[in-house]
């Protein structure tokens with residue numbers, strides 16, 4: 453019979469995205485049987501990250517600082533705002549080194565079917581950001597998917613009367629794909645060739 457502690461570990465791992473019950477069992481076995489110091493390292497870095505990382509109260513980026521290092525960087529151009537789904541996307545854009553504006557992280561893409569509405573995508577915080585910063589161009593750098601399109605249409609509708617120029621990443625990213633899986637050259641091209649919404 454399986455130890456209850458092993459079973460609990462397996463259940464916790466199975467709750468992670470993309471991990472099924474079998475993989476969770478293999479991972480749990482690995483964690484238990486590998487060098488104990490390595491497993492303690494994993495446990496400590498999880499606890500440390502969970503305790504010290506929060507959402508920036510200005511742009512919603514996950515950060516150890518509030519406001520985050522992007523929001524407090526005075527070399528950034530406050531007239532340019534890149535709107536992304538999550539903090540990993542910020543890292544993607546930072547890697548291509550061609551954007552020196554600010555970011556706003558929605559956290560989700562709109563999906564009314566799954567109960568994800570304007571509150572979940574932090575639209576109120578985004579509106580506050582736009583009131584407090586002289587944004588001239590807002591780049592909607594969202595995945596080309598049904599949810600991405602729904603989100604872009606919603607934001608474009610809400611900002612219809614504002615003077616902010618809206619743009620979106622160019623084609624080259626296949627529909628239904630996730631930005632996370634596109635390579636940096638594709639993203640850099642999509643960014644450079646962005647089009648007006």
Ligand SMILES: [Zn+2]
Pocket residue numbers: 508509510511512513519520521522523
């Ligand atoms: Zn921030």
